[in-house]
Amino acid sequence: MNKQQTTFPSILNLLWALLLCSIGFAQSPGQELVYEPPPLAVEFVPPSGFYADSVNVQILSPGAKIYFTTDGTEPRIIPQHRYSTPFPVTKTTAVRAIAVMTGEESHVFSATYFINEPESKLPVVSVSISPHLLFDPVRGLFKKGENAVDSIWYKPGANFWSRRELTSNFELFETNGKSVWENETGFRLFGGMSRLFPQKSISVVARSRYGDKRIRHKVFGKKGLKKYKFLVLRNSGSDFGKTHFRDALMTHLVRKWDLDMQDYRPAQVYINGQYWGIYNLREKVNRYFIASHYDVDKDSIDLLEHRLNRHNGSTAHYRKLLRFLKDNDLSDPVNYAYVKSQMEVNNFIDYQIAQIYFDNQDAGGNIKYWRPQTPAGRWRWILYDTDWGFGLNDSKAYRNNSLDFHTEANGPNWPNPPWSTFILRKLLENRDFQIEFVTRFCDYLNEDLREEEVLSTIEKFYHRLLPEMPRHLKRWRLKRETWEQEVEKMRTFANARPRYMRKFLKEKFDIGDSRTVSIQIDKGGKIIVNGRIKERQHFSGKYFEKTPLRLRAKPDLGYRFVRWEGEGVNSSSPELLLELTRPIWDIRCVFEKFEHPLAGKIIINEISCNNRQSKDWLEIYNNSKEKVNLQGWVLTDRKNKFKFPKYILPPKGYVVVCEDSSKFLKVHPKVQSLIGGLSFGLNKRSETIQLFSPNTSSVDSVGYELEPMDSVFAYNLLLPSLDNGDPSNWEVLTGNGSPDAANQYYLSSSIQAKRELWMQIGGALGVVFLCLMLLWLRKKKVL
Missing domain, CATH: 2.60.40.1260 (Lamin Tail domain)
Structure with missing residues (x-):
């Protein structure tokens, strides 16, 4: 069999050559036909996947020599790696192989065989990489190496601070156990101080030099993108060893807001066939991320980080905005209007509310912001890396006045230096911005951030990981008790945070006393409160005396709005500005069925x-x-x-x-x-x-x-x-x-009806004719 493989070209190559030859007969005279065979590839039989017992693996590439490894090492053209016959795989193994023919060498292909692994409802990622690149004591990226400064806590000079890009194979398995994408990829370590943890975060990139230049799969489900340039396998950042979903939970809570954020999906990860625990599969925030989500040219954006650190484009536009903010009074509506033309104020409000509610202690200077390089391009802020929120290091963080924290004019260099709070402080000079900020904060506390909603979301995340966590905790020598305590800490935060946030808002701004508004919504419609639609049949929220509510009735199809009714309210206009002069408001929004005059026609x-x-x-x-x-x-x-x-x-x-x-x-x-x-x-x-x-x-x-x-x-x-x-x-x-x-029946019935009508007319005419004949004959005295 091996002899045949090295002697005869594959059937595919023969068919390809015949096809090209047949095309050649149709070429114009003198036009040269160039034969380009398909790229070399290898096939694994059986395919990669999950198996209850050991399997015999065969590697095919007709006409080529094959070289392979089973320990993650990149195959080389050496006798030790030469493939000859099928081989048994008795434990979870990542096989890597190349094909070589007439001096040409293929890309590295991989197949992972999961043998008798525990059941999981999560997707699985298999990474295959030469072990010495990660574990060599001197140069391995997962090791300190010889240059680490142990006397400093973050160990500068350690190998894991390297930005080197290594070559690996990346294979993604969906929850049904099927491999959906496999290719060589670039492999880098990812993150900041979380590199100190034993489970390292990994950034994966698809490039043309590795084969496919995109990861072509809807990694995050139907609503996600179809393909990705980068993906991140995140160790949960500063939350490692705690809930393992803190950042993902927070971004999920605000997913409906006007924010740019990464998609999330938990996944089981294996490196060279070894179980490596649960990772947070995330998008990577960079110019490709922005281009994919906003249909802009990746090379025509300004993307900045922290204090004017340039990732892409220029800092000039942002510096100009900062100068204007510094030199002008934003209580002037004209100045405020100009600022709104330079930055997405709605996005900025949502971003600040999220960070303040979360009490993200690392949010001050840890920011990314961007704009398209167009005359009308405005700055937007990206929500990411929120791990220090929801009481990461403080069981009573729900009491922290992070509103003061994010508006502090003289904070320390970290975590909230003056430059990081400057824009919010300037915008709050404007009363319209101030009222919008407070009103929207109240809206979110009444809906997306209300206690029941947040607690329900925590339970979903908790139960999603619950069956998977024992193995992960064991892998990294973590305690189940600690995990449970950290989740409980988040529940406590969710229960108490809204009460404290309303207190902080009242203390900070001139907004009057608290007000409670309840609205019963009849069947047949919805209401829009301050521009945000409410899906429930009953809405209840807490606001403040000097923040009027903008209400609008929105009938469903087949219904119409009738009126607002309640004590102090009686209006038939769909739009209502509710001045909150009383402590408690009970309102009903009335709809009724509505049929068009041409219904049935x-x-x-x-x-x-x-x-x-x-x-x-x-x-x-x-x-x-x-x-x-x-x-x-x-x-x-x-x-x-x-x-x-x-x-x-x-x-x-x-x-x-x-x-x-x-x-x-x-x-x-x-x-x-x-x-x-x-x-x-x-x-x-x-x-x-x-x-x-x-x-x-x-x-x-x-x-x-x-x-x-x-x-x-x-x-x-x-x-x-x-x-x-x-x-x-x-x-x-x-x-x-x-x-x-x-329609056919209508035609046939119409024809039948017309036939019957003409028969009736014919019968009637016959009777009339007969009567006339009788009269005529009588007149002639024939009868």
């Missing part, structure tokens, strides 16, 4: 939800005597919404709404009444489709439950006059349907 008449060639579409019929402008009308499946462009639907006319106009017209080229761009597909088994007018009134609703069908079909309303909400009035017909035309 503008109807969903036909649905096609299982045609790959035409994509999904539906047909709307105007059974009224008036033309209707559909602009602003809304079609929804309860999850997604499609808003109609301007379109006039004539009386007794049809219009088709489809996903893809070009594909639809290939199947139905004669259809003229067409609106494309339907922003969601239709489920072929079960769906509810609703139609609403621009004023939210209900026009039509159709639901269906269909039996499984593989063939193309259309779901047709029998007659436009029938109730299309009744499934018995619909039929399923195989085929492409009849868009922009009457």
Whole structure:
């Protein structure tokens, strides 16, 4: 077999050559054909994955010589690494291999075989790297080395402070045990003082010189990016040995805010087949991170860190902003408006509220901020590295007045030097900013940061790691008791922090006494408080006397707002400015059902939800005597919404709404009444489709439950006059349907009705004719 491999090219190479030769016959005269074989690769059989027992591993690369290792060492072209026959793997092992043919050497490929490992619901990362690069006593990155200064606590000169990039293999396994991405990657140590911990943080980078220049997988789920340049395997930073999710929890609490932050996912990590504990899988904050999330050019941004440390771009714009803040009075609305044009004030408020609530003692100078290099580009602040929050080193941190901490004018060099509090202090000179800051802080304390919400989130994070932690704690010789105590410390913080924060706000600002507002929200709508929507049917919050509430009623589709009612409140306007003159407010927001005058006349008449060639579409019929402008009308499946462009639907006319106009017209080229761009597909088994007018009134609703069908079909309303909400009035017909035309049953019934009508007319005419003949004959005295 080995002899054949070294003698004959692979079938793939032969097919590739034949294909190129066939293309060559079509080349222009004199045009040279260049044969470029596919890159060398190796295949592992069986594939990497999780196995209950030992496996025999075979490595394939037809026509090439193979070299491999099983201890993480990078394979070299030496006899000791030469592959010849399948070999047994009896314990968790990372296999690395290269293929060599006619002087060409492939990239390093890896496969990890997890043998009889404990079950886990977390994704798994396998890192393969030459052991001496990490563990060599003199040069290994995980070791102190010979140059560490032991007399200084952070050991300057130690190997683990190195910024060297090493070559490794990175393989990611999803929770189903399947390998979803594997490639060579760059490997660096990551973090600040957390490098002192035995479990080191790791930064992984994909580069073209390693093979693939992106990690191509939705690492953080459906809502995350499709690919990443960098990933971080984080040891939880300063939280190592404590909760192991502190930073991730805090960023999760504020995920809906106007903040830039890293995605998070806990993962089990193995290095060279050895279990290395739980890591926080995170995005890496750099220019690639910003470019990926904001669709900007990575080379056209200013990215700064700490006090004007430049990562990318220039410091000039930021220095100009600081000079303006220093030289101008921000109580002047004109000056404040200019500052708002230079920085994202909403983002800055959210950033400051988060750090103050968290009591992040390391937030002062530990900042990253950026702007796109455009004339209108404004500065934004990135929330990251919040480990020192939520009482990391203080069981009673919930009592800390971090509002004073973040506005201290004469703080020490660390943790809150004057330059780090300067911008917030200047902005607070403006009364509008001050009121917005306090009001928004109250909003968040009433919602995202309220005690029940934060406690519930802590429990989710705790129970996610609970089954995984014993092994991790054992690996790093940590105590279960300490972990439980640290989580309990966070629960205590969550329970007490809002009470203290309201106290600090009242002491700091001229905002009057506390006020309690309760709003009962009827079915059929939501309310928006100070620009933030409230999803619950009952809202209760605490505010202050001099911070009025901006309320707005938002009816659901099919409903309309009626009024606000309660003691001291009686308004039929959807928008209400509530001056908090009384200590307690009980308000009700009233909605009612709202049906459009043309309900039952503008109807969903036909649905096609299982045609790959035409994509999904539906047909709307105007059974009224008036033309209707559909602009602003809304079609929804309860999850997604499609808003109609301007379109006039004539009386007794049809219009088709489809996903893809070009594909639809290939199947139905004669259809003229067409609106494309339907922003969601239709489920072929079960769906509810609703139609609403621009004023939210209900026009039509159709639901269906269909039996499984593989063939193309259309779901047709029998007659436009029938109730299309009744499934018995619909039929399923195989085929492409009849868009922009009457349905089959309607046509046949119309023809039958016309036939019967003409027969009745013919019979009546016959009787009349017979009577006339009788009269004529009598007159002639024939009878």
